[in-house]
Amino acid sequence: DQQVKQNSPSLSVQEGRISILNCDYTNSMFDYFLWYKKYPAEGPTFLISISSIKDKNEDGRFTVFLNKSAKHLSLHIVPSQPGDSAVYFCAASAYAGGTSYGKLTFGQGTILTVHP
Amino acid sequence: DAGITQSPRHKVTETGTPVTLRCHQTENHRYMYWYRQDPGHGLRLIHYSYGVKDTDKGEVSDGYSVSRSKTEDFLLTLESATSSQTSVYFCAISPGLLQETQYFGPGTRLLVL
Numbered sequence: 001d002q003q004v005k006q007n008s009p010s011l012s013v014q015e016g017r018i019s020i021l022n023c024d025y026t027n028s029m030f031d032y033f034l035w036y037k038k039y040p041a042e043g044p045t046f047l048i049s050i051s052s053i054k055d056k057n058e059d060g061r062f063t064v065f066l067n068k069s070a071k072h073l074s075l076h077i078v079p080s081q082p083g084d085s086a087v088y089f090c091a092a093s094a095y096a097g098g099t100s101y102g103k104l105t106f107g108q109g110t111i112l113t114v115h116p
Numbered sequence: 117d118a119g120i121t122q123s124p125r126h127k128v129t130e131t132g133t134p135v136t137l138r139c140h141q142t143e144n145h146r147y148m149y150w151y152r153q154d155p156g157h158g159l160r161l162i163h164y165s166y167g168v169k170d171t172d173k174g175e176v177s178d179g180y181s182v183s184r185s186k187t188e189d190f191l192l193t194l195e196s197a198t199s200s201q202t203s204v205y206f207c208a209i210s211p212g213l214l215q216e217t218q219y220f221g222p223g224t225r226l227l228v229l
Contacts, residue, residue, distance in 0.1 A: 006158075034217060043120075043206055043220035044159070089158055101166045102147050102210045103174070104218060106158035 003027045004092050006107035014115055019077040021110050023090035026071065030092040034104070035064060035075045038087045047088075048075070080114045087111050119143050120221035122207050128227045135194040137224050139207030141187075146212035148190040150174075150182065152203040153223075159206065165190055166212065197228045 005024045013019045021035075031052040036044035050057040050064045050073070057064050063076045077084055091104040119142030129135050139148060147166055151159040151174075161174030163182040171182050179201060181193045194201055204225050208218040 004158075036220075041223075043222045046217045046219065049217060091159075101164060101172070102212060102216055102218065103149070103161055103164060104159075106151075106160070108156055108158040 002108075003030075004090060004105045004107040006088075006090060006110050008110050009108070010111040010113070012113045012115065013080050015082055016079045019075075019080045019084065019112055019114065021075040021077075021088050021090075021112065023073045023075075023107050024071060025073075025092050027092070027094065027105075028071070029094040030105075031095050032093045033064070033066060033073050034091045034093075035062075036089045036091060037084075038089065038109070044089060077112075080112075082114045082116050085112055085114050120207060120209055120219060122205075122221040122224050124224060125222065126225045128229065129197050130229050131198060132196050135197050135226065135228075137192045137205055137207075137226070139190045139192070139221060141190075141209045143209060143211075143219075144187060145209040146187075147210040147218075148184065149208040149210070149218060150180075150190065150192045151206045151208065152176065153206060154203050162192065162205075194226075197226075199228050202226060202228045 034049040035047040037047050038044040048062045066073045087109045089109045090107045121140045123138045149164040150162040153159050160176045165171045165184040183191045206223050207221040210216045210218045
């Protein structure tokens with residue numbers, strides 16, 4: 001039962017163009033969503049997050065959009081740079097009245113390659 | 117960067133051998149987590165801790181146990197390693213407040229022969 005899905009295993013874009021990474025979820029209790037970036041042989045690093053009370057959050061070149069009715073979120077990177085090449089994971093958590101202990105459910109990841 | 121270290125960073129062991137991985141943090145965060153990363157599965161939660169001596173199971177806890185006797189240390193033990201436990205293991209920490217971000221350690225690559 002994959003509650004968070006990233007259906008595109010890989011994405012290739014040209015430097016300077018937009019990268020759009022997608023994520024779908026099935027659990028309607030999820031109320032906080034995060035994106036992590038992971039380089040080879042390193043731990044995931046936090047990129048950006050969004051609460052379910054918002055539909056957009058922006059941080060520099062990175063914007064996350066949340067469509068609660070469709071249970072879909074996306075990460076936009078504009079403009080894409082070769083250094084953005086990495087694996088991107090979306091993750092979700094459910095507050096559940098304070099008993100969730102911040103547990104995260106991750107998608108399978110999308111490999112982004114940005115070509116110079 | 118959050119102060120999280122994992123040891124060892126690489127380990128090769130044989131089937132049936134007990135293995136202990138250590139996560140150490142200097143942030144005094146309340147919550148700690150162990151994940152494993154496998155191709156096609158993303159990161160899956162093994163066990164987590166919400167305080168000293170307070171731990172619980174995650175999604176893929178079979179074959180693993182944990183202990184947390186100090187705030188800064190969270191140990192993951194494979195009682196009798198199997199080849200299916202070959203993976204990359206990540207520790208994460210969080211302050212434990214509502215909707216707080218988790219910060220990850222560098223990972224331990226484990227190969228069980």
